[in-house]
Amino acid sequence: MTEHEQLGAPAGPEGHPTRPERVPPQAPASGKRGAGARPGPDGDGTAVPWPDLMLPLLRTPTADRRPAPEGAGADPPTGVEPARVLDLALLVGELLLASGEAAEDVEAAMLAVAHAYRVQPCDPQVTFTRVAISYQPGPSEPSLTAECSVRRPAVDYARLALVFRLVTEIAVGGMAVPEAHGRLVAARRRRRRYSGRLFVLSCGGMAGAATLLIGGRADARAWLVFASAVVAALVGERFSALVARHDLPAFYQFVVAAVPAAVIGILLSFNGLHLRGSVVITGGLFAVLPGWPMVAAAQDGLAGFYLTAAARLLEALYLMTGVVVGVMTVLYVGVNNGADLAAQNVPPGAVNPPLQLAAAVLLTLAFAVLLNTEPATLPAVLLNSAAGWTTYGVLVNAGGEPILATGLAAGLVGLSGQLMARCRGSSALPHITAALGPLLPGSVLYFGMLAFVRGEPEIGLSGIGRAAAMAMALAIGVNLGRELARLFLPAPRGAAPPRRQGGRHRR
Known part of the structure; x- marks a missing residue:
């Protein structure tokens, strides 16, 4: 999955650089404080999360970064080789980026590892699917770069x-480099927590819950629509897995995954039971919509990682195009043969608050399983989702603009997710991503596609634009919630050196 390159060092077996054998590094003394802890106001050594220390440092130009204070970090272990520390930081960055972490947080983690072993100054860089870190030993010495x-x-x-959690242990200065490297390799080989069968059922559960969330009904017809959406999502997931086994690009996987929901929705519209086929199609969009990549792209852009944001946005647009191609092909056939596919031009409000709240929680639970969220984190995620959807429903029913309501709800989800993560000492993404599932603009996107099929390009463009605006509102809300959390619990004074205007490198 990875391809390591070490400048200035010959390649060894399996593509890893060879390094001179030295005395294995010793673990720092257990009584020392590492990069994840700084003295409190009274010098009591109160622990501060390493992101609070590294993010201000990361946002400072490399030339202006001050070395870690002698009292704030672990003493340099005897025999620590900078190349091994860089390799360790690189592995941390690789695993975090592959697991879905934001680019800025990946760089902060790599910087925390380098500072824990007093290998500085270092400059980590993340660009979409590329991770690199550079170390400059001295003004007249050649730099060492790993990527x-x-x-x-x-x-x-x-x-x-x-x-x-492993980065937190490294940051407090209590782990030797070989031990940390071994635990990271074990984390890479670790299997998913949930079984493949549960993963498939979660795809169906997410689509079915979306039909209840959009429709707001609990009669017999609504449950038939629910069952139809579940079946469509399961069939779409199997088709997608079949395409993936033949190593076809992800674009075609999204095309075939979106088709079954559209087909079943068209078939339901031809019966005399007045079943809402449009709700089945919209529910199926929630199961295949690449909403979070769009939000992640916007977040990276807000953090100043413009190349990474552009690449992620382009990837999301390609996947979205696959969904649009799959759905619109079927919609075109159905509409030209008399299918009744009415749709709402605005996101639904709280038509049936108890049912829709339960549906939002169910959708979040299925989404969290698809993201392989730890079981211990699920209660906090569900609570965060309920708070976000309730906020959105209250604002929309009070006459608020849906885009603004989405942004405010996402801000609350982001803020509470950050505070939950601080209490648990973990990353905030598992507490936030799945909780945003009910706020994804699936119904707005469907309305835009249907308008194009009906020959109404202006209305279609308006729908697509609203969907993009809602995705941007989600990103801005989450990012604002994160920054507010950092303001509520700021790092101690002296954590960041003075900043220089315009000194940040944009990636």
Whole structure:
């Protein structure tokens, strides 16, 4: 999955650089404080999360970064080789990026590892699927750079949480380099927590819950629509897995995954039971919609990682195009043969609050399983989702603009997710991503596609634009919630050196 390159060092077996044999590094004394802890106001050594220390440092130009204070970090272990520390930091960055972490947080983790072993100054860099870190020993010495590629990133929040906790242990200065490297390799080989059967059922559960969330009804027809959406999502997932086994690009996987929901929706519209085929199609979109990659792209852009944001956005647009091609092909056939596929032009409000709240929680639970979230984190995720959807429903029913309501709800989800993560000492993404599932613009996107099929391009463009605006509102809300959390619990004074205007490198 990766391809390591070490400048200035010959390649060894399996593509890893060879390094001179030296005395194995010793673990720092257990009484020392590492990069994850700083003295409190009274010098009591109160622990501060390493992201609070590394993010301000990361946002400072490399030339202006001050070395870690002598009292704030572990003493340099005897025999620590900078190349091994760089390789360790590189592996941390690779696993975090492959597990779905944001680019800025990946760089902060790599910087925390380098500072824990007093290998500085270092400059980590993340660009979409490329991770690199450079170390400058001295003004007249050649720099040492290590980099690797993440070939097939797959979101895995259980592994993300495991690596995050491991970085915390490294940052407090209590782990030798070989031990940390061994635990990271074990984390890479760790299997998914949930079985493949549960994974498939979660795809169906997500689509079925979306039909209840959009429709807001609990009669017999609604449950038939629910069952139809579940079947469509299961068939779509099997088709997608079949395409993936033949090593076809992800674009075609999304095309075939979106077709069954559209076909079943068209068939339901031809019966005399007045079943809402449009709700089945919209529910199926929730199961295949690449909503979070779009949100992640916007977040990276807000953090100043413009190349990474552009690449992620382009990837999301390609996947979205696959969904649109699959759905619109079937819609075109159905509409030209008399299918009744009415749709709402705005996101639904709280038509049936108890049912829709339960559906939002169920959708979040299925989404969290698909993201391989740890079971211990699920209650906090569900609570966060309920709070976000309730906020959105109240604002929309009070006459608020859906895009603004989406942004405010996402801000609450982001803020509470950050606070939950701080209490648990883990990454915030597992607490936030699945909780945003009910707020994804599936119904707005469907309305835009249907308008194009009906020959109404202006209305279609308006629908697509609203969907993009809602995705941007999600990203801005989550990012704002994160920054507010950092303001509520700021790092101690002296954590960051003075900043220089315009000194940040944009990636």
